């Protein structure tokens with residue numbers, strides 16, 4: 088066993104080193120080039136993700152110190168690539184910075200680190216505080232707005248659960264409630280043939296089982312699972328994730344709806360999608376950028392949702408992605 | 411000197427602990443880790459590989475492993491089990507839709523031979539969000555009260571404000587130290 092491992096470790100070392108030398112020199116060449124070909128960058132990205140996959144597969148036998156070193160190396164490649172991509176793109180300046188997540192963020196860390204008294208055991212003390220779920224569930228053929236939401240009693244932002252929606256238009260951007268109703272994060276499950284227009288929020292969005300739907304959202308992180316035929320209009324400062332998805336198209340969040348921070352939209356990384364079901368040497372076949380001409384015109388959001396006396400059904404017919 | 415004593419001695423010299431951060435994707439594992447390390451938490455992307463951080467905690471050195479929780483990565487979790495002193499199971503307390511998944515994955519871990527004996531800390535994270543589930547609700551949803559195989563504790567916390575993160579880590583270090591070295595920190 089130990090011997091098998093040793094030879095596996097050596098083999099991995101040799102092949103990793105070969106790839107490393109190769110990738111490092113290619114990065115250096117393109118780094119100094121005046122114009123950076125996206126084709127070369129794409130190929131590099133493919134090779135780096137291949138290396139990442141090989142490393143993941145090798146974690147069962149690599150000693151932890153080695154794993155750490157390899158991981159750092161792969162991360163540094165990914166970082167260099169990202170930088171190169173940014174300098175290659177004729178885009179606005181790239182920045183991950185985004186407005187402070189919540190007012191609570193301002194609380195100093197040292198405060199939080201104060202060695203307070205050990206928290207009392209919870210099962211007994213906290214059981215009296217009932218938590219109130221906020222949910223939008225079980226609707227068919229409806230036009231739903233913020234007024235369809237249960238009002239949050241708290242002044243802090245809350246989590247919203249959206250589930251079991253079919254043939255609906257959900258517009259939580261128009262007529263947004265007071266700050267007391269702000270949404271911090273969303274959990275979405277089982278939404279079919281619908282349009283979801285959601286505001287920008289400081290927290291994350293996680294979605295499962297979304298089909299044939301248009302979704303617009305601004306969020307800190309985005310994870311979509313087991314979904315298909317979804318057009319995503321997204322503003323985000325991190326890499327959007329898809330897993331077990333097909334036919335997903337990404338584009339930017341309608342600029343004029345973004346209430347908060349316009350620079351966040353300008354530097355949004357909505358096309359840095361990572362497909363966790365496709366960590367290998369070819370580009371993911373499961374998503375692509377939404378072509379400009381197929382996108383809902385920016386200025387018509389959210390009016391595009393209900394125009395004149397259209398009914399929900401005809402709006403959906405007009406806007407839903409083709410299957 | 412029995413073998414057990416020798417092992418104990420060696421560990422005593424090293425005074426290292428290996429803590430494994432696991433949980434569903436979006437729970438807040440990486441954010442907690444960055445918060446502990448005073449790093450910026452605004453640009454964090456979901457974890458594709460893993461992160462390792464080393465911290466000094468009293469007389470101990472903590473090696474913390476933060477592993478990605480996306481479904482496709484969960485089969486790799488087992489690669490990190492060896493030598494684990496404590497599992498830190500992080501829960502998004504607002505994720506009512508996936509509490510069942512969360513419970514299943516957690517109880518799956520607890521039946522792993524290589525994790526036998528490890529301490530279990532459950533972080534009920536995101537308490538800064540007004541309508542997050544409470545510690546009591548999560549204990550119930552995850553069926554913690556029926557865990558007999560591991561020492562466990564649930565700690566409501568917030569990675570964004572930093573609230574109660576250190577309390578949870580303190581409990582974990584004490585619990586492990588007690589077991590390994592028979593001492594309190």
Ligand SMILES: Nc1nc2c(ncn2[C@@H]2O[C@H](COP(=O)(O)OP(=O)(O)OP(=O)(O)O)[C@@H](O)[C@H]2O)c(=O)[nH]1
Pocket residue numbers: 271290291307308433434435436437438439440441442454455456457458477478479480500535536537538539567568569570571
């Ligand atoms: N409001 C709030 N949001 C949080 C808190 N902790 C984490 N988040 C947010 O939750 C999302 C997920 O956080 P991560 O740290 O990336 O989660 P993770 O568990 O590492 O996820 P994977 O790497 O995919 O396994 C991010 O958008 C965080 O900003 C918290 O205490 N409060």
Ligand SMILES: [Mg+2]
Pocket residue numbers: 439440441455456457476477478479
């Ligand atoms: Mg992570």
